[in-house]
Amino acid sequence: MQITEIYKSLQGESTYAGLACVFVRLTGCNLRCSWCDTEYSFYGGKRMGLDEVIAEIRRLSPAPGLVEITGGEPMLQERELLPLMQALIDDGYRVLLETSGERPLENVPRGVVKIVDVKCRGSGEGDSFRLENLRALRSDDEVKFVISDRGDYEFARDFLALHNLAGRVHAVLFSPAFRHDARGTRDVSHCLVDPAELAAWMLEDNVPARLGLQIHKLIWDPALKGV
């Protein structure tokens, strides 16, 4: 499969935030979100076989441990990715799959925790979510909305209610979008919507979701790769 990078860092998002994790970033994406922070993964990378990828993961962190498959959009390489995820599960790893929600997810192996985006309009890729993926969600999965403004918040709030997401998955995450060109200072001034404002909206509406911050962008320079 085509790999941009494999590295160990702290998990920055989801309910696994703060835990040590090996990240496997697959190359290529068919979307172009306006606030995307991994454009460097769209092209290039290097070809690696299944055994090579597993060996590198084991070198960085022997099982059991946390492995996140991310991108780009990893499910574009489904044919090679599905056996990799199954092998990691069989090895004893906890496997997270971070995906845009646009690719079919029904073949993802049981035991993999899917962290599925539903793109809001502010991303420029609204309407990309594949509604059939709602049927593929399991109780330990998580659904994430990255929010740029009040309109995105209202879309997320209403989508959550319409599809009873809180009753389907382990967590629904509302995460303020980070400015595309964020660099230097490590604080929430880079967020497109003020987290305090988003928190107030969520409290006002009693939304059954968690406010999520990308903690890796508060720990390290938001422009750093491989963290």
Ligand code: SF4
């Ligand atoms: S789906 Fe992810 S990798 Fe692709 S453009 Fe959007 S944020 Fe970037």
